[in-house]
Amino acid sequence: MKITSYSYLFVACSLPLFALVSSCSSPEAKNENVKTVVEPPALETFELHKGKIASSLQIPAELMAYRQVDLYAKVNSFIKDLKVDLGSEVRTGQLLATLEAPELSSQLAAAESKLKSQEAIYMSSNATYNRLLETSKTPGTISKNDLDIAMAKKNSDLAQLEAIKASYKEAGIMTNYLNITAPFDGIITSRNVNLGAYVGPSGKGSELPVFTLQELRKLRLVVLIPEAYKSLVKLSDEVKFTVKAIPDHVFSAKIIRRAGALDTKLRSERVELDVINADKTLSPGMVAEAIINLSRSNNTFVVPKSALINTSEGLFLIKVVNKKTERVEVTKGQETVSEAEVFGNVNEGDVFVAKASEEIRNGTVIQ
Template sequence: MRTRIVIFCSALVIAVAINGCSTRGAEEDSKSIEKQDEQVVFPAVKVTRANPGENLQIPGELMSYYETDIYPKVNSYIRKMNVDIGDKVHNGQVLAELEAPELTAQLAEAYAKVRSFEAQMIASKAVYRRLLVAANTKGAVSPNDMDVARSKVVADSLSLLGANAVYQAHQEMISYLRIKAPFDGIITDRKLAPGAFVGPADKSATPMYRIKQESMLRLQVAIPERYTDAIREKQPISFSVVSLPGQMFKGKINRVTHNIDRQTRSELVEIQVINLGQRLAPGMYAQVVLPVGRSGSSLVVPSSAVSTTMEKCFVIRIDNGKANWIDVKKGMESGGKTEIFGPVKDGDTVLKTANDEIPQGQPVKVTYSDF
């Protein structure tokens, strides 16, 4: 009896052990199958067409609408300077007065020549008129005398015209002794003082003043090459400056260069800004918010579908159930979507989340999801 009990207990233990091993084996097989299924099932999306757009935030620089250095046009000495740094000036205002005695002497000489040629022409005309009266009497005046008198009048007239031209030129040179503002603006720099020699003969070529127009400014912005197709004239923008936090200023694109800088790979655009209250100043940096969009539709995918490594930028397209790395270039990004360019087309299936851990040609199982 005791022997039978021992045999029964041993059989029971063996049965339980076998059953436990079978159960564990089945569970491990089941987990392996589930794990394998999880490895090959990936969310995927269809490549679609859309009109992408985004608010591009890029830095810009405010500049004077007009800005120039003031140089004298004639050799002279500064007699008086009427304005200084910070003074607001208007177009045509006299900024400085120069003196050049030799120019005054040349003007007087030119005026004397004009008066001399006027007197000669008056005398020539009088002689010619008297000869015309005398010619009414047959044989009183020879034809040669008439021709000489007529030629004298013409020569004296031309001499007077030349003298007048020289006199006007000297008058123009004298006017250069009064330095005038070329436009409304503000004096931002003064280099010289009364008594200094200035003019084209001055080898140092130091400007007398620097003047900037501040009532109107230019905001220059360099647009990256990939966004140039989205830029249009009269396009509205907004911008802010560090010195006025929390305040936004508005403007429109007035000029587009239509030229890509080779070094920066960007296109320069210009916004005209009315500087009310002179709150903005040339030289300020601005943070520009520029809404950009394509003129037509293009291909877009979720931003997570584009993977960028040190070597390439790609999406993983599913071709016949296998992963295929497709090199693309990124365009605009907005709202979790990225514009792509490359050998893909509308309706292609790509993995929603791409990474370089999925090797080329790996069989994958996908399930479609929304962007």
């Protein structure tokens, strides 16, 4: 059999083509057709349970006198004598100052004179009536009309006597106002007059009080509780506080009174604590730093703060349902450094992502 040159040429050209086809079906080409399976990310989760969270509120407070009163002169008068001065410790009923008002003395003397005159008139009319009454017992001696006139005169004089007695008593009371006494035990913390000064009721003779009296052995600590913490503060809760004057000492007291309503301007509730100050270490007007422990009476849902996402749309937890994520909007209550209370459409036993991030969207598949 003869092989022509054309046949040789065909065989020679076919060899490179075969080599090219063989190279296209190499192992590298086969690997490119194999799809890589990507596993979903594994995230740490936790089950939601109820518990209690303990936190504290640090807030400014103010010390006030337990009782305080500005003492003015009841009547227009002049200072005759001052019995006490700034810093004097006084007792209930103690005389603090005597005043002088000559017109009041004249009014009292005139009222006393009228009283004595009217007493004499009444005694006369009463005696006349009694004599006529006794004589009328004999038939035909005194007419009934004369007896009635005598009785009316006696009753009129008695009424006049009672009115004058009231005027005399009023003049006596006004005279007693010339003595200023202490309404309770305390310390004179302000004296604004000197001997001979003209004094009178507030706005009608005195711009400033004669004395300011404060009780210092017992003080009030006034704290304004913000609206958000109102339900966490209860009566008898112990509060610790410090003052700048004695920074190394921590004082404590219990909540005794609370307003029960919010201030319309500050949106806060006023609570008061009684502070025993027998040694008078503390003073009214001091600014204190109060620390109030906060706790709810019932358990609430508590989550780690790392599980919360705070976005422009709101505050969210990332819930895991059938290995898929779902954002749940919640509201945050009180918190500590690592935990926070949450309120919303959540239930005990729900599973949430422990370390959430904004990159985890709704419907993300996780392990």
